Amino acid sequence: QVQPVESGGGLVQPGGSLRLSCVASGRTFSNSDMGWFRQAPGKEREFVAAISWSGGRLYATDSVKARFTVSRDNAKMTAYLQINSLKPEDTAVYYCNVDGHINLGAYDSGPYWGLGTQVTVSS
Numbered sequence: 001q002v003q004p005v006e007s008g009g010g011l012v013q014p015g016g017s018l019r020l021s022c023v024a025s026g027r028t029f030s031n032s033d034m035g036w037f038r039q040a041p042g043k044e045r046e047f048v049a050a051i052s053w054s055g056g057r058l059y060a061t062d063s064v065k066a067r068f069t070v071s072r073d074n075a076k077m078t079a080y081l082q083i084n085s086l087k088p089e090d091t092a093v094y095y096c097n098v099d100g101h102i103n104l105g106a107y108d109s110g111p112y113w114g115l116g117t118q119v120t121v122s123s
Contacts, residue, residue: 002112004034004096009117012086020081020117022096030074032099035107036081038092039116050100050107051079058102086121093118 008020024034035050049070050058059065069082083090094117099110 002098004098004112004114006094006096006114006117009094009119011120011122013123014087014121016086016121017082017084018086018119020083020094020096020119022079022081022098022114024077024079024096024098024112029077029098032110033102033107034072034079035097035100035109036070036079037095037097037109038090038119039095040089040092043092045095047107048094049081050102052102056102058105058107083119086119088121090119091121 002024004022004024006022008018012018031053033052036048037045038048039045047060048064049068051070051072057070067084072079096114097109098112101108
């Protein structure tokens with residue numbers, strides 16, 4: 001059983017930065033693609049970024065790619081999402097998904113979800 005655990009969220013002013021972490025213990029993390037999603041109040045959960053087991057990166061849009069960086073450390077079984085130049089519209093709960101699959105430019109989510117970490121961007 002895999003239980004991803006996110007951390008690193010918080011309240012930050014516009015223009016600030018955060019690095020979210022996702023620790024996914026319980027299986028061979030290094031062989032798993034994983035993704036980041038977010039859900040803003042009143043909206044559906046949306047894909048943000050993903051990283052393959054070998055380090056290949058996928059971003060939802062070019063605008064996300066310009067400010068977000070997904071990375072991983074297999075030795076620590078941890079994935080990261082660096083977010084720069086935060087905007088109020090980035091306010092959301094950010095979720096980690098493990099054991100998905102990057103295929104043909106899309107990320108198919110796996111069965112394991114974390115409980116999320118809240119990011120609030122406000123002055």
